[in-house]
Amino acid sequence: MSESRSNFQRLLRDLFQFDCxxxxxxxxxxxxxxxxxxxxxxxKDLLDGVATALKNSYQDELNYAAADxxxxxxxxxxxLAEDAIDGDGNLAAEHQKTRLGRKYLARQRQxxxxxxxxxxxxxxxxxxxxxxxxxxxxxxFISKRKYxxxxxxxxxxxxxxxxxxxxxxxxxxYVKTGEHFTNYRCTAHNGVAAxxxxxxxxxxxxxxxxxxxxxxPLLDGVGYDTNSRVVTIPFEFRPLRxxxxxxxxxxxxxxxxxxxxxxxxxDRLSPKDHGDALGALLAEHHRAADGSAVTFLxxxxxxxxxxNTSDFFVHKNLKGFLTQELDFYLKNEVLNLDxxxxxxxxxxxxxFQIMRAIRAVGGKIIDFLAQxxxxxxxxxxxxxxxxxxxxxxxVRNVPEGxxxxxxxxxxQWDEWKELFHIDEEQKNLFNSGAKNRKERRLAFxxxxxxxxxxx
Numbered sequence: 001m002s003e004s005r006s007n008f009q010r011l012l013r014d015l016f017q018f019d020c021x022x023x024x025x026x027x028x029x030x031x032x033x034x035x036x037x038x039x040x041x042x043x044k045d046l047l048d049g050v051a052t053a054l055k056n057s058y059q060d061e062l063n064y065a066a067a068d069x070x071x072x073x074x075x076x077x078x079x080l081a082e083d084a085i086d087g088d089g090n091l092a093a094e095h096q097k098t099r100l101g102r103k104y105l106a107r108q109r110q111x112x113x114x115x116x117x118x119x120x121x122x123x124x125x126x127x128x129x130x131x132x133x134x135x136x137x138x139x140x141f142i143s144k145r146k147y148x149x150x151x152x153x154x155x156x157x158x159x160x161x162x163x164x165x166x167x168x169x170x171x172x173x174y175v176k177t178g179e180h181f182t183n184y185r186c187t188a189h190n191g192v193a194a195x196x197x198x199x200x201x202x203x204x205x206x207x208x209x210x211x212x213x214x215x216x217p218l219l220d221g222v223g224y225d226t227n228s229r230v231v232t233i234p235f236e237f238r239p240l241r242x243x244x245x246x247x248x249x250x251x252x253x254x255x256x257x258x259x260x261x262x263x264x265x266x267d268r269l270s271p272k273d274h275g276d277a278l279g280a281l282l283a284e285h286h287r288a289a290d291g292s293a294v295t296f297l298x299x300x301x302x303x304x305x306x307x308n309t310s311d312f313f314v315h316k317n318l319k320g321f322l323t324q325e326l327d328f329y330l331k332n333e334v335l336n337l338d339x340x341x342x343x344x345x346x347x348x349x350x351x352f353q354i355m356r357a358i359r360a361v362g363g364k365i366i367d368f369l370a371q372x373x374x375x376x377x378x379x380x381x382x383x384x385x386x387x388x389x390x391x392x393x394x395v396r397n398v399p400e401g402x403x404x405x406x407x408x409x410x411x412q413w414d415e416w417k418e419l420f421h422i423d424e425e426q427k428n429l430f431n432s433g434a435k436n437r438k439e440r441r442l443a444f445x446x447x448x449x450x451x452x453x454x455x
Contacts, residue, residue: 004125005047011129012042015136015369038368049364050124053357076100124357131329131362135322141373143172143315145325171321172313173380184304188280188296193230196304200236213239214254215305217261222268224277231277233265254305262298314377319370326362330355389455396449406453407441416451 016038073085079100085091091101134146145155156166184196199218214237221234240253248256269278281297288294315321334355398406406412416422422444445451 002122002125004122004129008125008129009042009046011133011136012046012365015132015365016042016372041364041368045364046361049361050121050357053360054120054124054353072100072103120354123354124361127329127334127354127358128362128365130333131326131358132365135325141313141315141318143169143313143321146329169313171317172315173377175312175314175380184300186296186300188283190276190280190283191229192277192280193228194281194297194300195230195232196300197232197234198237199234200238213237214257216244216257217265219261219264219268222265224269224274226273229276231269231281255302258298258301258305261301262295265297314380315373316377318373319366322366322369323363326359326366330358334358391455392452393455394449395445395451395453398453403442403445404438406445407438412454413441415454420451422448 076085076091080098081092091105135142135144145157146153156164158164158166183198185193187193199221215235216238218234218236222232224231240248245253266278266281269281271278281295283296284293285296285299286294335352395403395406
């Protein structure tokens with residue numbers, strides 16, 4: 001297998017998050033459902049698609065070359081000799097040095113060697129790798145409109161407006177990790193599942209920046225259910241205590257917490273009673289860059305903490321964006337106008353075939369990626385249940401049917417007395433006819449519609 005092909009297949013596995021194949025929740029469950037189809041596309045359909053696209057793109061040129069060769073043969077027979085070309089299409093040696101003879105032989109070589117070589121296929125894979133690698137980093141999509149690798153790197157999609165506001169993540173939804181404090185479940189090769197459960201989370205409200213928080217495993221809560229074959233590892237999300245800050249240091253605290261958890265969590269399980277669970281947690285998941293083994297437990301602890309501490313974006317129209325960018329890439333990077341102007345006709349013959357192959361295969365990959373992104377967009381746009389609002393609203397915007405409930409809420413009136421120094425108990429010209437406190441409060445609410453109610 002060529003290096004360019006294997007590099008591109010490796011990139012596709014990163015884009016489709018093959019390192020998360022053992023997760024069985026959320027978007028990963030959808031990915032796993034289509035995992036076989038994606039693997040088939042990467043291993044077989046991708047290669048067949050490139051070969052077919054190259055073959056089809058060469059067919060037009062073959063037809064043109066064959067027609068031109070027929071015309072040259074007729075001109076050679078008429079102008080040189082009737083027997084200049086034999087029945088197999090071979091040109092006699094004495095005519096090969098002539099102008100028509102040289103053109104005829106060139107077309108003949110083109111037809112006989114028309115099949116795309118390994119260099120053309122490698123160019124297709126290299127261009128596909130270069131294009132998709134522009135917009136993805138560690139599996140995350142980067143919405144930056146690339147202009148060129150040679151000159152200005154990025155372009156702004158400007159259509160002549162008098163004033164135009166643009167930012168790097170335009171046309172994307174910003175998803176905070178606070179919305180993903182959910183259960184995390186992964187399954188090992190032997191069928192044992194690890195369940196990371198967030199038991200307590202201390203977060204700042206309203207995007208207030210407070211002390212940095214970390215995921216800390218509750219070692220006393222680690223357990224294994226032999227019936228369901230699930231290892232449960234509870235966590236809490238909070239700032240570090242003074243003693244913990246001394247233990248984990250000033251930098252890389254989350255990584256230090258994970259290293260300690262990798263050592264101590266297996267100690268909470270019994271080798272005698274929980275051997276299959278220990279085998280699952282300590283099994284090798286993959287090799288690190290330095291060649292060291294990374295266990296199943298260590299990999300998913302890092303994945304779990306990173307997933308919940310890294311905000312990300314969901315594109316509103318990924319297919320439209322990538323399709324437009326691919327079209328621009330083909331015209332700006334593949335179709336090299338500078339070299340075309342120098343008259344390198346021989347080199348320019350294969351450019352259009354390569355462009356057709358890149359467009360055909362790249363379009364299929366974009367369709368795959370767009371399905372995943374559109375599903376995440378659908379989840380983000382889905383209507384949410386409101387469990388807590390904490391709104392402050394003026395009394396005039398509250399229907400009078402709720403005024404009786406407001407009048408009976410003593411903490412609200414105490415807050416108003418403290419903030420605004422009001423006293424609804426004081427009798428005056430406007431509430432002199434009220435018989436009791438509730439009636440005086442209702443009259444006060446009616447006369448003071450700008451009071452701010454804390455819901």
